[in-house]
Amino acid sequence: MRYTGKKELLFEQITLQDGRRVEELSQLASSVVKEVFDPMIGAEQNDYMIHLFQTVPAIKGQLENGYTYYMVKDASGDVGFLAFYPRDGMLYLSKFYLKSSARGRGYAGRMFDFVKEKAVEAGYGKIFxxxxxxxxxxxxxxxxxxxxxxxxxxxxxxxxxxxxxxxxYQI
Structure with a gap:
């Protein structure tokens, strides 16, 4: 856990051992994804995708299969989340979401800087x-x-x- 950058953000890694935080991540993910994608793809497809990708068992399965998840927090609490994993010799950015109340504050840029740091640390020169x-x-x-x-x-x-x-994205 650490605060970094101009926009005081905390990136908290979520692991399989963090049962309560996995549940909170699932709740946050489901609500943000619902808000973003219901109007875009329809509630029926979105609910299906949330079941596949954002439930507690789905997130635990992803963690067991190499995903790295982070909750993103500011002074108000959890404002977003991100997840990535190695794929095809690159870093695959699987999840990158902010609550609507946290958008427009420069957080996405700071989150992406964090992802780039993690890619470089892991030896990847590309993110997709x-x-x-x-x-x-x-x-x-x-x-x-x-x-x-x-x-x-x-x-x-x-x-x-x-x-x-x-x-x-080429680093």
Whole structure:
């Protein structure tokens, strides 16, 4: 845990042993993801995806399979979360979310600086991520220096697809 940068943020790593924090992460993730994606992809698909990716068992499974999760806190408490893992010789940024009340404060930039630090520490020169084609956050990633690598449509089951851009950042 540490506060860093101009925008006093704390990055708290969440591990399998942190049962209570995993539950709090799941609750935060579910509420933020619901707020962001219900209008974008519909509640039915979003609820399905939350079940696949943001429940306590899903997060525990991800932690067991190499994901690194961090809760992001400011003076008011938990304001966001992020997760990444090694994939294809790069760092894959799987989760990068802020509560709506914490947006517009420069936190996303500080969070991304933190991710870049972690990538360098782990020996990675590239970071990549998927973002829904309808997600306004795509403009934020471009602003941070990500370049469009490709588009992809992934079947996630139950008749649902993730229709994404894949962005790449070279450190």
């Amino acid at each position: 991520l998927n973002v829904n084609k309808k997600n306004p956050a795509a403009a934020v990633y471009r602003h941070m220096g990500f370049q469009l690598l490709r588009e992809e449509k992934n079947d996630i089951g139950n008749g649902f697809y993730m229709d994404d851009y894949v962005f790449l």
